[in-house]
Every structure is written in C-alpha cells, then in structure tokens.
Amino acid sequence: MSTAENYLTHSSGIRSWLLTRDHKRIGILYLISIMSSFFLGGISALLIRTELLTPNHALMSPEAYNKMFTLHGAVMIFLFVIPGVPATLGNFFLPIMLGAKDVAFPRLNLASWYLYVFGALFALASIVMGGVDTGWTFYTPYSVITNTSVVALTAGAFILGFSSILTGINFVVTIHKLRPDWMTWFKMPLFLWSLYATAIIQILATPVLGITLLLLILERTLGIGIFNPALGGDPVLYQHFFWFYSHPAVYIMILPAMGIMSELVSTFSHRTIFGYRFIAYSSIAIAVISFLVWGHHMFVSGQSNLADLIFSFLTFLVAIPSGIKVFNWLATMYKGSITLEAPMLYALSFLFLFGIGGLTGLFLGALSTDVHLHDTYFVVAHFHYVMFGGTVIAFLGGLHYWWPKMFGRMYSEKWARIAAVVIFIGFNLTFFAQFIMGSKGMPRRYASYPARFQPYHDVSTIGSYVLSIGFVIMAVYLIHSLFRGRRAPANPWGGTTLEWKCGSPPPHDNFAETPGPCEPYDFRGIVYDPAIGGYVDTARARS
C-alpha cells in the first residue's frame, strides 16, 4: 500500500528537500518551520502567563515583559497564523484537490519558503539584539523613538509579507489555470474557495503593510517624519496604514480555517455540505468586506466621529457572511451520521469557540461598549477565541484529518481525542477568565495589576499550562505515528474530494493521469471496507 513509491521516498538527501519544487515537500518544509514558530510563540506565552501569576515581579522586569508580549504577538501572527494554513495544508493539497501535478509556479513556491525563513531569521535577530517593546502593532510615535531593535523585526515582517504575496499569486493562478476542464468553479472543494478568497486578501492588503513598515524603517533610520508629530507627521495616519492591512490579515487567518471546517463537517457527518454556493460566496464576501472595517481598531485613537460611525456600522456587516457559514455547517450536521473522530472533535470545538469569539467581536464593534473594552483583556480574549479557538483549532483539525494522507500513517485515535479535550478545556480556562477580567477593567499589556484581578490571572495561567499539556500529548503521539503508526489506507475517513483518490502518501506526481469528473461532497457510494480499514468509492468507476 504505502510501501509504494511516494513523494517522501521519491528522492532522498537534504538537497532534494532544500531544492525541491514539489509542492508537497514545500508544504512539509513550511509545516516544520511553522510548528517551530508556534513553539517559540507558545513558550513566550507561557512565560507571560507565568509572570502574571502575581502582580509582583516574578520572572522578568516590566521592560522585559513588554518585549515578551511583543515577541509573542509578532511571532504568532507573522510567523505562525498568517502563513499557517495556506502555506502548509494549502500548499500540500491545493494542487491535489485540483487533480493537478503542482502549483502554477513551483520555483516561486520554493522562493516563498526561503523568504519565510529569511524573514524569520530577521525576527530572531531582533530577539538577539535585545527584543522589541512596542507591541506587535509598532504604533508611532513610540516605535520611532524606542531604542529597541524595531528595524530588524519590521524588516523581517516586510520580508514575510513578500512570502505571503507570492503564495497568494501562486494560488490564484493555479486555481484559474490548472483546473481540469470538468472542474468548474462550483465543483471545486470549498477549501479551495477559501484559499482563493484568502489569496485575494494576501495580494491586495499585504503591500500596504509593506509600505507601512518601510515608512517606519525610514522614519527610524533617516528621520523621514511622516508619522512623527514633532516633525509635522500624523501618528493616527500610521494606524490607518497599519490596520488597512492588519484587519484583512485576520481574515487571511480565518478564511482557510473556515475552508477546513467545510471539509471536516461534511466528511464526518457523512453528508453533503449544506448551501455550497452560500459558503463559496460568503468567502468572497468576507474577503471584500474585510477591507472596509479597519477603523474599528481605532475607535479611541483620535479618529473622527464620522469614521467611528462608518466603521462600526460596516463591522456589523462583516459578521453576516461568517454567520451564514456557521449556520450552513450546523445544517450539514443535522440528520447526518456524525462520527466523533479527533478531526470532528476539533470541528465541534471550532463551532463553539469561534461562535464565542465572533459574538464578542460584535460587542467590540459597537462604539459605546468598545470605549470601555478597548485595550482590556476583553479584546485579548476575543482575538484569542477567534484566532486560536478558530484558526488554530481548525488547523489542528485539518492536520489530523490530512495527517494519514500526508505521511501514510494513522495516529492513535485514543490519544488524539484526549488531547483534543484537554486543549478545549485548557483553552477555555485560559481565555474565558480573560473575558471576565477584561470587562471588569483589567488592561492588556500590563505586567502588574490590582490585587482583585489575581484570581482571574491565576485561573488563566493554570489554563495555559493545561493547554500546553494538551500540545505536548499531541506532539508525542503525532511523532510516534510517523514511526509506529498503522499504515494508512487511501481514504481513512470517507472523504469525497480528490486527495482521497490517490495513495497515502501521494506519489510524486500526485496522479498517474488527471482524475475523471467527480462531485465533491457526494457521499453516495462511499462505504467502509474493514479489510483495508478505510473507505472505498463503490459508486463511480475509477480511472
């Protein structure tokens, strides 16, 4: 079965990996890099939470604390969540789901990875040079005058932006040009719709981050003065520049996760997705509307009342397509034959956690409540619920879903379920307490706090330790599966999209010949065959 030649065994040696043009190997390279970044960001999170166990000095000075939360934010956002799903699972599965051999520009794909590594090195350099203390948002004027290594970190983010743009270009051209003739737009899996919408945002928004960081670098190195009020500049303009990218960026984070959700929910309900077109259109709608709401990060920054009103109103609008997706997933599950393997547990977690995260976003989008909640832990909890409880949870679900396909091995289902539950519990402990203390006034980015907040901080910190235990368990059984896991069949879960038609792991060229027409999410005829421990497609003739 998977002792057949596949992309892993196709060629060996470090050069065959570092100079590969195979999208699958590039996806694995990204996976290793991104999990390393997640580890770095996670360690900084644990250090932050440990420091906050007590309002007094525990591990670090307040200056070091500022550097720690900047590191955590910058690494998690620029090095983990934004590249996250598209660079790993997207790179691996986009061409396969299209029945293609590779992406449109394989060498550009490899260049994207090298740019990622290069950008990461700059970020590491900024740590070695002492760390940055401005927060990941680099607000002027402080970021202009602080004597920390801002230039190194922003240069790294600039380079990472290029990596993101090139990936976006590659995906758009691949989806336009490399589809087989029979795969019309509405026969594509929804994961690809989400990657397309994500690519649109990557292409249009990231350059504005580029110019913002470039101007900040020029401001620090040459004193160009555009954002410096002492030189006639406008610091609120910096925020406009910054958030014009950074708001759409959060949709870069969530859209692919939502794409994964469509795959997971339909496969594990063994039922066709409800409202395919609505989900597809809502992805594009989210991409477009995401560009209209950036000012909701600036309600108390000095922005005009007029802009406040416009942005608050539009923010309510952007919630609608997300809501449509959630209802469609629920409708998919209704009267389905739901099985609760680990990927489905993550999908269910997503529904609950993203639901809370999305709802609290509305509380923040309303002007009057935001005045009280801005820069409190309520905001911190909100974005962790959507970015972590949404994107990361869906990413983990996708990782487990596609793990057998990528590596040809099954992991331990028992331990996977345990880890999923531990992570769910740990996550809620960590972040729900933050909602409460935020609404009671605990500010964010503070190393110390009044004693009345200590119980909440302690619950939150304990939750973070529980979370990390869940991740440790996950790392152990996943790595173990690579060596000792049961060999995976081609279709362990009963999926209907094209990646389940090739072997596990896929051969170097993905398919011997372009697969014939097939409808995604058509579960008729997909039956379990105990002899191979996986599903087979009895309905259609295979090519």
Next chain:
Amino acid sequence: MSDHSSNPIVGHVMPLKTLVMIWGALLVLTIVTVSATHLDLPRIAIWVALGIATVKATLVALYFMHLRYERPFHAIIFVMAVIFVLLFVGIALTDTQAYQPDLIPGYAPGMGAR
C-alpha cells in the same frame, strides 16, 4: 510594418503605427499638463492634473501594456487594485480631514528630545 502581424503564442501583436501614435499622444498630453499649470485654476487644478494623468495612464495600460487585447480578467485585476487604493485614500482622507479641528498644533509631548 504590416498591421496584421501576429504571433502563434499571443495572437495579436501591437502594430508599430499604433505604438508611435500613442507615444505622440503621451508627449502631447505631457506638454498639456505642464501648460495647464500656467492657467490659474486654484480649486480644480488638482483634478485637471489627475484627469490628464489618468488619460495618459490609461493609454499606457491599454496599448503599451496590451490590456485592450488581452483577457478582460487582467483589466479587472488592474482596476480592482486602483479601486482599493481609492478606497484607502478616500476613507483616510475623510477621517483625517474630519479630525483636523481637534488637533493642537505644536503639541508633541515627549517627542522633542530624542
């Protein structure tokens, strides 16, 4: 130069005569733009300049960049990028203009000493 030059890959090849005419038009429009500054049009000067520049840019895009003879999708990409720039500029302008009365000139606490 034959007007019916073609190429097996791209089909239509830009006729030289067209390229020369567009070149001439661009030069003329440049002269017009510079001359227009001698007219005293205080309020609409920027819009006149913008308008002429847009005409020039459109000529470059349609003919030099071959956009007129390519798939419409390429033009859509180009136009969408411009629309998003206008969106950004528009809202930033609206907001900055609206908060100008709130600014205190010369007020930059802590910024003077570096």
Next chain:
Amino acid sequence: MAVTEAEVRERREGYESSRLGMWIFLATEILLFGGLFCAYAVYRSNHPEIFVYAHRFLSKTLGGINTIVLICSSFTMAWAVRAAQLGERRRLVALLAITIFCGLCFLGIKGIEYQQKWRHGLLWGERYHPVEHEKNGAAGTPAAIQMPPVSSDPNRSFLPLAAEGPRGLAPESSKPAPGGADAEPVPKNVQTFFGIYFAMTGLHAVHVIAGMILIGVMLVRAIRREFSPTDFTPVDNVGLYWHLVDVIWIYLFPFLYLIR
C-alpha cells in the same frame, strides 16, 4: 528548430499563466505605491499651504524632461516586446539597450535633482535645513522665487517643544497670496513635503533600478539568442513591469511638481 503544435499549446498555457501572475504582481505594486499616494493626499488636503510653498523648489523643467524620458522608454520597451514577438532579434537588442539608456538618463536627472536638494538643505524630517542660495543657483529653480526669509537659526532642526505652549485651535499659517512670493509667510512643517517627496521618488527610483536590471538581463538573453516568436514571455512581463514604473511616474510628476 520547428516547434510542434503540442509545444505551442503548452507554451501558450505557460505564457498565459505567467502573464496572469505578472498582472497580479502589478496589482501589489499599485497597492504599495497607493499607500504613499494616500500619505500625499492626506497631507496635501490638510496642509495645502505646505505643498504650494515647497513644490516651487522642485524644477518643473527637470521633472518634465524626466517624464518625457520615461515615456520614450516605455515606447521603446513596447516596441521591443513587439520585436521579440516577431523574432526581430537585432531590433529587440537595440530597443532594450535604448530603454536602459533612457532609464539611466532618468536616474541621472534624478541624481542632479537630489544633489540640488542636498546642497540647499531641502531634505526630509529633521534634516530640513534650508540655506540661503545665490541668484545663480541650481538650474531650473524659478528666478522669481526668493528664498523665503528663513532664520539662520542653527537650532531650526529642533522643533519647538510643547513648552512653547499649544497655540490652541488656531489654524495653520494663512495661504500664500497667489503669484506673490515675497510677502508670504513660511508655513510650518515644510519638511513634511520633502519627506513625502523623497519617499515617493526614492521608492520609484528603486523600482526604476530594479527594472533596469531586469531589462539588462533580458538584453543579455536576447544577445544570446534565447528568445523567439514562441518563447518571449520574460521580455513581455518585464515590459509590463517597466510600463507600470512609467505609469507611477505619470502620476508622481503632476502631484509633486505641478501643484500650481
């Protein structure tokens, strides 16, 4: 060296893919410069007096020449693409060389302009130290404009601190009377204009240099006979990039040089 039907089809697909990719990349460049145009628009609309006052230090003549140079280079580039598509190798090489030459002219004139600014202390942000200049100063500076009565205070670079006391909500200096340079007060924060000027033209110049390097690579490849009517995609795409550089300058010129 005949190319088969199947190969032509494959090359056409490859051409279309990379063309689409190139257009999307151009969209990102438009957004990149769009940010700078936004900064320009914001500062100009809120402080028009700065722009009216400061733009006169730019030479319309040099800027105009540069515009014409770039337009000519765009023409030769478009013609070069046509030559590549028709297999006219010698013409292609000549036209690419002329395009690079035009680019060099552009950079040369830009260099002269920058050097003038440097000499007159007309730089950005903290480095704005305008100096008195003689009548026979840099070419292109309108003789009618006297240097404004700038104090030769060596501390001019340090902006007054808040200790000076906020002036309340008083509006900025009044607009200068049209046509009369002598009596007009110097607006505050003139360095903002130069900050934007150098950021925009500087980034543009970086793109011109990058474009020239790419065209240089095309030139070398063309000399080496690497292009043919079925294999010219890189020339076409580099051409697109160069035209975009021209389009950006088409907007920069009136916005920065021709304000009044």
